[in-house]
Amino acid sequence: MLALFKASLAAGLLIQSAQAVIRFGCSQLVTERFDPLVTPGQVAPHVHQIIGGNAFNLTMNPSDDYSELATCTTCRFKEDKSNYWTAVLYFKHDNGTYIRVRQKPNHLVGDPEGGFTVYYIAGYPPFQPVTAFPKGFRMITGNPMIRTKSERDLDSVESYAITFRCWDEDQLASPWVGSNQHAPGVGKYDSVGLPDRFCPGGIRSSIFFPSCWDGKNLDVPDHHSHMAWPLGRVDERLGIIFHEGTCPESHPVHVPTILYEIAWDTGFLKDVWPKDGRQPLVMSMGDPTGFGQHGDYVFGWEGDSLQRAMDNCKDAFGAPETCQDVLTVLTDEEMNSCRKATEIDEKVEGEYISALPGCNPIQNGPEPATMVPNCDAVSTTIAKAAPTQIPV
Template identity: 45%
Template sequence: MKWLPLAVALITPAQAALRFGCSTVSIQRLDPIVEPGRTPSSHLHQIVGGNAFNATMAGDIGEEGTCTTCTFTEDFSNYWTAVMFFKHTNGSYKRVPIMQNTALPNGINGGMTVYYTQQDFNSNGNQKITAFKPGFRMTVGSPTTNTLDGAKGHPGLRFVCLSDKGTRFPELPDFPTKKCKAGIMTVHHFPSCWDGKNLDSPDHQSHMANTAKEAFTPAGPCPASHPVRMPQVAYETLWDTTQFDSMWPKDGSNPFVLSYGDNKGYGTHADYLFGWKGDSLQRAMDSSCMFQACENGKPLKSQSVAAMNKCAAKQAVKENIDGWLDRLPGM
């Protein structure tokens, strides 16, 4: 048996789990990962994070921008998803407002809850987590997924019919088929095993591998092809569908649709563009804090909700996305 020095034997990696809010930085048709340089992109996105967001983003995003809509002031990453619309029986559409998660401070303007976990929802584990590198990006899911079996094949992409804002189960692979008392939550979990080489890949997914069976559960060991364990990034977005309860179709069919025309939810997807400043994310991953305990310089700098809400990205696409629309933007 090989004995380790006592000092080494007593060292156990202590890793953080982050959960924080980000208000909306922009809602527009831009996608610098899948459709770089195209203005406008094919469908509408809700974006949170740094205000440098634009149609073409490259290099160290953490060194760009002047503010962020996220709790942590060192996080200039961008996080985005498709937008949800209500489709009236007369054929018109209206964007569904976004609510803040119950675990977050009051007053956050839309946005989403972002997680960086390495074990599960309740603990932060004891393995070494490597932070993403400048230039890193990835996507999860695909708007071209059009079958229930295909949707079930993405264990981290789910919908939750909310009884209240704290509801987490059951997780559904498609839109709920009934009115939800407190709205609908969309959940997007990214894979956490990196190939250790590529900051991106042609499909924006192959450089990562998923070993989790379902959301917020401990993932299995990383495969030899993707040996580097990174934080598992996840988004939760709460949609206030309740204001449309009186307008549901009489036949009870689902009236909600994602911004690329998906009325089943099979193709729900999300994008991530890393932009933490310097070594801030690695410092957080090397600490032992959990959730709000990571704020106020322990070890990450944080800001007020008012400062988060004040930050906004430049609007590059001029089109009407509010009120009742005769078609989805871009469709």
């Protein structure tokens, strides 16, 4: 299995001989309208899918140590109680109802239920040292309100940060054919917005975070200006993983590059996909373009475990098995058994629903999306939390 993993990752991500990387799958913790970074203490405007430690909550105080508060994690390494979350993808039926598009396991990450894949990448040039995030660190990448490609600086590293790849059927079965031989965020295989056609093998969304920290602020009001993208341009043949730049003077501390990969299982929509060519997918914030895709991160690794992993896990392919002398590798069963009950009394997945949860009418742009005033959606939590439902 390890040999197969290495062969596929060498072909699919072009990481061989480039840098140390930790790559691991995480199952779903909970799916609900919580966002403790943007709307702490309040029900969030749109639905997120959350993975990681079960200490995730409506309010997450930066002074708390979530590696100690969490009793389990949905991620592959026991020491990682961090939380990672993104928007949810929905399909709009011709009759006007919506259903959440389920996630499937990414290539060669085991059998997590839902969730997505996380990478910690040391960076380029090969195996350069990086500084692990400190306790209390958090950040956001992307902007849920944008609806047009022109909002991005196409000459910057950031322009490659959030992309989508349409998988054909053969790529569903084989991780080293077709577009999987190319790194994320480059060339003809990736788009900044949602694909404009049916993808029988699924859609992979890649979300990169900036890797240059100011070395001072664990967080800032906008949750991103304490971070910066590396200088220099990206080789469009190789992608953001191989960025040629260094950190700017304003943000001199090189931290690991975090990457999320979400594999959406769109194959089950074949029989209900619109015959007129209309693009029926929409993200949970009412975004049919995909330009507003975003990711949130709250650090929660135990002690110095992340620094030890980045210093010692030198396998360029990121297989968890090669890091088991440094970190504790959990089984699929252990990951999948970690769950957090939802605390909002509303249906968000598992069946067709009449509207996107929250007040999220579809806003096509090109102007930025706006919040709906006087929203009458559920805005309180319930006294008795309900079990999390895995989408069907």
